Amino acid sequence: MILVRQVPEPIEFDTQVRKPGKTWLSENADAPRPKALWLPFTQTLADGFQQRCGYAAMLDPTGGTVDHYLSCKNHPHLAYEWNNYRFVSATLNASKQNEDDAVLDPYEVQEGWFEILLPSLQMQVTNSVPAHLRDKAEHTLKRLKLRDGERIIRWRRSWFEMYEKGRLTLEGLAEVAPLIAASVTKRDHKESYGEGAITILEGLEAVR
Numbered sequence: 402m403i404l405v406r407q408v409p410e411p412i413e414f415d416t417q418v419r420k421p422g423k424t425w426l427s428e429n430a431d432a433p434r435p436k437a438l439w440l441p442f443t444q445t446l447a448d449g450f451q452q453r454c455g456y457a458a459m460l461d462p463t464g465g466t467v468d469h470y471l472s473c474k475n476h477p478h479l480a481y482e483w484n485n486y487r488f489v490s491a492t493l494n495a496s497k498q499n500e501d502d503a504v505l506d507p508y509e510v511q512e513g514w515f516e517i518l519l520p521s522l523q524m525q526v527t528n529s530v531p532a533h534l535r536d537k538a539e540h541t542l543k544r545l546k547l548r549d550g551e552r553i554i555r556w557r558r559s560w561f562e563m564y565e566k567g568r569l570t571l572e573g574l575a576e577v578a579p580l581i582a583a584s585v586t587k588r589d590h591k592e593s594y595g596e597g598a599i600t601i602l603e604g605l606e607a608v609r
Contacts, residue, residue, distance in 0.1 A: 402542070403458040403579055408449025410483040411442055416460045418442065429575060435473055436481040436586025443467055443488075450488040453577070455507030456545055457495075458515075459556060460577040461490040470506055472499040492552055496545045504541040505534070514538065517584045523549045524558040524580070 414505050418438045425436050447465055454461050455468070468489040471479050479485040487507050488584040489497075497504060515538075526538045560578040563569040564585065575582035589592040 402456055402505060402507060402515050402547075404510055404512045405455055405507045407452055407508050408446055409485070411445050414442060414483050419481045419483075426477060426480065433479065438481060439467055439486065442483075446488045450507075452574070453488075453579075454490040454493060455487045455505075456489050456493045456541075456547065457553060458578070458580050461556075461559065463491070463520055465489060466491045466494050468494045468497065471501050474499050479592055493545050493547075500544055503537070504544055505537055510532075515580065517557065517580045519584050519588050521549070522554050522561060522581070524553075545564065561585075 403407050403483075422435065422438050425438070429436075443466070446467060452465075454465055465488050468487045469476075469480065470487050471487050473480045475484075489507075513527055513531070515524055516527050517524055524542060526535060526542065530538045546551055557578065560569070560574060561581055564571065564574045564581075569577075571582060571585065574585065
């Protein structure tokens with residue numbers, strides 16, 4: 402997970418989604434799921450997330466979906482609220498289910514809270530995560546299988562191998578999988594300049 406700025410609500414959202422959504426809810430209180438009136442705005446949300454899954458922090462070639470951060474099951478009144486939407490991979494959305502705020506909100510995460518280990522491509526929590534959120538961060542990795550789930554590792558490996566084989570530049574890798582790009586940069590600095598350079602680099606990141 403990486404820092405994601407909150408995506409501004411589209412001007413048409415209120416008239417096209419929120420208002421008709423509230424009417425639908427009042428008329429269909431017993432429906433198992435709300436009508437997906439938000440679908441036409443999926444692309445707007447995706448653009449705000451730079452097409453990357455808010456949890457995996459990677460471009461998903463299979464596309465993404467709208468996650469209700471606070472689930473429709475537990476918070477039906479938020480089904481048509483823009484500030485409750487996050488752009489995520491359908492696979493991770495299915496893993497999250499109704500965990501709601503038991504997992505970290507992509508809008509809550511700050512730079513440097515997570516990193517990818519090489520060559521394993523596992524994700525880990527860093528010491529930058531505030532102490533009061535560390536357990537929540539660890540739970541997020543476990544619940545969403547972000548640490549070392551088979552699918553997520555294969556997904557990371559696909560981008561990593563494209564870079565290693567020269568089919569993707571470092572700049573391109575940073576666009577589709579910024580956490581992997583950061584780890585590659587750290588690895589390359591270590592190979593070129595040694596451990597001392599990495600310590601200095603990490604110190605500068607902490608200051609920033």
